């Protein structure tokens with residue numbers, strides 16, 4: 001998978017050099033490059049913003065650097081899917097993560113200030129698929145933190161990036177439920193015990209217990225997820241809970 005990130009704070013994306021994503025890049029599984037938008041400015045101050053048309057507080061990212069950035073990074077015969085991170089975007093979900101993990105080339109435009117001149121998004125949408133995406137209903141200083149979250153959620157779904165693929169099976173939001181609570185050694189810690197069923201060696205009982213805990217946890221923390229659950233996926237024992 002090829003990923004390009006365009007930002008005025010490339011150092012914000014340094015965490016992508018670490019851990020599993022860093023290793024996947026070294027192994028050539030991810031062709032990930034971070035670009036400083038100021039590379040496409042020509043004034044002495046490398047300015048990337050301007051006062052909002054129509055007045056108002058703050059500054060808006062001007063279109064010229066973005067246009068020249070697209071000219072250089074995007075050839076005529078291949079187009080990325082462009083993700084613009086913004087509080088006004090489509091909510092980012094595990095389903096969208098899976099959708100993006102199937103794309104051969106993603107490009108992320110990190111907005112700052114009051115956002116990017118709308119003409120950049122309109123211009124791009126006339127040439128490639130553009131999705132404005134949000135990681136939550138709150139306002140950050142810019143899109144870089146959202147890009148880190150999205151890249152992490154997407155790349156861990158790319159075959160080979162996450163060492164033990166099995167850990168993708170029962171995690172939260174995979175089957176529409178939150179995952180069951182996890183425990184490890186010791187069996188008793190400061191008076192708190194590991195639920196005995198998990199030490200029973202009876203995998204059928206363990207699976208059942210985890211399923212019940214996932215349903216109970218989801219009902220407590222995210223009843224909205226239960227409402228969206230396909231009724232066909234609940235067996236008669238689930239319904240007794």
Ligand SMILES: Nc1ncccc1[N+](=O)[O-]
Pocket residue numbers: 085086087089111133134135136137138139140141142143146
């Ligand atoms: N929530 C956000 N605030 C600012 C920029 C981007 C954002 N987002 O969620 O992608």
